[in-house]
Amino acid sequence: MKRSGSSLSGRLKVLGDNVNTDLIHNPFDFTIERKKLNCELLGGPPGKKERSVFLAGRNFGLGSSRFSTVLALRNSNLAAALAVSFSRIFERNLACAGIFPVKLAPGITGTLGRIRENDAIRLVFSRQPGGSFYSVDAGLGSRRFPALGAVDGYLYEIAECGGMAEYLAKTK
Amino acid sequence: MATIYRNFYEKIFELAVAGSPKPAGGYYALAPGLILGHDPLIALLVDDFRELRRKMPRGVNGKCFFTADHFAPPSTIERAGILKKFLDFSAEEKIRTVKVFEGICHQLLVESPQARPFSFIIGSDSHTVTAGALASVAAGYGSMDILGALATGAVREKKYPVIGVRFTGKKKRFVTGRDIGLEIIARIGEGGAANRVLEYSDETAARIHIDDRFSVSNASVECGAFTGLFRPDAVLLEYLAKRDNRSVKELGRYFSDYASDVGAGFDSSLGIDLSGLNPRVxxxxxxxxxxxxxxxxxxxxxxxxxxxxxxxxxxxxxxxxxxxxxxxxxxxxxxxxxxxxxxxxxxxxxxxxxxxxxxxxxxxxxxxxxxxxxxxxxxxxxxxxxxxxxxxxxxxxxxxxxxxxxxxxxxxxxxxxxxxxxxxxxxxxxxxxxxxxxxx
Missing domain, CATH: 3.30.499.10 (Aconitase, domain 3)
Structure with missing residues (x-):
């Protein structure tokens, strides 16, 4: 991932609606040995240098509260997840693992045009007055999508720290 | 100044607010009355807790209700190690309640007098919502939010809109709480109650059995709901009186303080006539x-x-x-x-x-x-x-x-x-x- 200030870039991985936590990381692969966790949807163990960004549909991450699921995503270099909507626990878990959960603006998916797997995407985050959310502008190749979506302000702060453990350490 | 009528969820939420009653960035700091944890997902946060080099705030270990129920008993060497890590942590932190191989955390919780009605309960498992049948706001979180609760005594949470669900009619004798739960998921949809609360009101003549209610509350999370709580009534009163060895009269006085205000409304509502419900799959x-x-x-x-x-x-x-x-x-x-x-x-x-x-x-x-x-x-x-x-x-x-x-x-x-x-x-x-x- 190339990351400077409030932006990040990665390669898109496109998912559909209702992708649940068991599909993202099978419960049979649960372990607390964090280095062993990885996500097959993202090509398994880390090794590639480039980061990934999910583009998902409705109700992304429904199901389990297992934090191992998002640790697997982090280990497999997921930097952000864009979705029409998130399951509540999963959205929080993503941020707690240092992954930015971006809710797409209503109706935006219809304007994105043709999206291909592995398209390069760049996300730029801007804090909005009051800090209750960060708006997200995106660049997809030569195309620009201002106000593509938003990240909840509290979750952004956690993800920006690198996760909840780091956030707690910082806010002692 | 106009009177604000609060529904039942709003009343419990207000009781749980710790510190400022005004939200920061849309979030309130809520102090849970009980923190449910189970073996694998508590074991997953132990190293992070140690690295924070913090002690739990006073009284937090007394609010913890930990159970070894997933790897129970462990079937591999790795799982035995996870269980040991969980038990060692529980002992080191002097966790008040640790139940080993006694049952599934959500059932053990609702059987315990520690799970009080009108309280805010959090747990390291998505099905923590089961305790909503005890007229509680019970919600699941990931291990790192539980880490935050153990380290600070609170979680940050939003106040969600409420969908009122009203049950009427007499269910057939071969229709169970699991069927009612499936019907709710079918009617609301997977994720259809995302960032919403389901507040159940049992207006059936026969009244839904408390065990069926646990099953209904349990299903709430499949709709994406933050929690799915039943309004307090005679069924709950009798269950708690028996469970906690207290008189119905004494508990009844306690209950009357927490009823929804007459005139309190919901953001949306749904009626389910159980007489028309057939077994679902x-x-x-x-x-x-x-x-x-x-x-x-x-x-x-x-x-x-x-x-x-x-x-x-x-x-x-x-x-x-x-x-x-x-x-x-x-x-x-x-x-x-x-x-x-x-x-x-x-x-x-x-x-x-x-x-x-x-x-x-x-x-x-x-x-x-x-x-x-x-x-x-x-x-x-x-x-x-x-x-x-x-x-x-x-x-x-x-x-x-x-x-x-x-x-x-x-x-x-x-x-x-x-x-x-x-x-x-x-x-x-x-x-x-x-x-x-x-x-x-």
Whole structure:
């Protein structure tokens, strides 16, 4: 991932609606040995240098509260997840693992045009007055999508720290 | 100044607010009355907690309700290590309540006087919502939010809109809480209550049994709801009086302080007439296709039937199962019916207490004679842990929480979700069978 200030870039991985936590990381692969966790949807163990960004549909991450699921995503270099909507626990878990959960603006998916797997995407985050959310502008190749979506302000702060453990350490 | 009428959820939420009553960035700091934790997901946060080099704020360890229920007992060396890490942490932090192999955390919680009505309960498992049947705001979180609660004594949370769900009508005797839960998911949709609260109001004449209510609250999370709580009423009052050895009169006074304000409304509402509800089944591999069992294509052959998990496996479910066996016996004029030879039948009581009560009531003997394997109270095959994993291309009818692809075995396996009545009847025929065929 190339990351400077409030932006990040990665390669898109496109998912559909209702992708649940068991599909993202099978419960049979649960372990607390964090280095062993990885996500097959993202090509398994880390090794590639480039980061990934999910583009998902409705109700992304429904199901389990297992934090191992998002640790697997982090280990497999997921930097952000864009979705029409998130399951509540999963959205929080993503941020707690240092992954930015971006809710797409209503109706935006219809304007994105043709999206291909592995398209390069760049996300730029801007804090909005009051800090209750960060708006997200995106660049997809030569195309620009201002106000593509938003990240909840509290979750952004956690993800920006690198996760909840780091956030707690910082806010002692 | 206009009077603000608050519904029940709003009242409990206000009680849980710690510190400033004004939200920061839309979030309130909420102090949970109870923190539920279980072996794998507490073990997952131990290293982070140690690295923070903080002590739990005073009293937080007294609010913890920890259970070893997932790897119970552990089936591999790695899982034994996870259990040990959980137990060592619980001992080092002087956690007040640690229950080992006594049952599924959500059932143990609702059996405990520590789980009080009108309280805010958080847990390291998505099905923490089960305790909503105790008129509590009970919600699941990931391990790192639980880490935050252990380190600070609070979680940050938003206040969500409320969907009022009103139950009316008399349910058929072979319709269970699991069917009602499936109906709610079908009506609201997977994720249809995302970032919403479901507030249930039982206006049926017969009143929904507390065990069925646990199953209904449990299903709330599949709609995406933050919590699914029942309004306090006589059913809850009687349950708590018995559980906590307190008088109904004493508890009744306590209850009257917390009723929803007359005139309090909801952001939206839904009515469910239980008299029209038939046994329901969720088809693989999610909850997008839930239909009447009678409308399923005929002859879905089964390899396994599993009855258990935090969605069922309660004493009332054992009664449902044994009433079904009695009905089968009457219909086929046999003193003892047997399950289909090819089907494996696994039955898991959800707690030690239920195990013993089912034993005393004769339910276990009847089920064992039918051909069931009774396992120790634990999560078992729900979540693919142990004691009933499926093989390639196998089909299971389960009363458990979820039917996601690969949850109980390989990706080629299939899970249908239905009630204990449908499950036991299907174990008899060897294929998914509507209860209406026996209970006419």
């Amino acid at each position: 969720a088809l693989p591999h999610d909850f997008s296709d839930i239909r009447d069992v009678s409308r399923l294509r005929r002859g879905v052959a089964l390899d396994q039937v599993f009855i258990g998990s935090c969605a069922s496996g309660r004493l009332l479910d054992f009664k449902y199962m044994c009433d079904t066996l009695d009905a089968l016996g009457t219909r086929y004029r046999k003193t003892a019916v047997k399950k289909a030879p090819r089907v494996r039948l696994i039955v898991t009581p959800s707690s030690k207490n239920i195990y013993l009560r089912a034993m005393r009531a004769g339910y276990l003997e009847k089920l064992v004679n039918f051909g069931a394997v009774i396992t120790n109270p634990s999560c078992g095959p729900c979540g693919g842990i142990d004691k009933g994993i499926l093989g390639e291309n196998e089909v299971c009818l389960s009363t458990s929480t979820r039917n996601f692809r690969g949850r109980m075995g390989p990706f080629s396996s299939e899970i249908y979700i239905a009630s204990p009545v449908t499950a036991i009847l299907s174990a008899f025929t060897g294929k998914i069978t509507p209860p209406e065929e026996v209970f006419k």
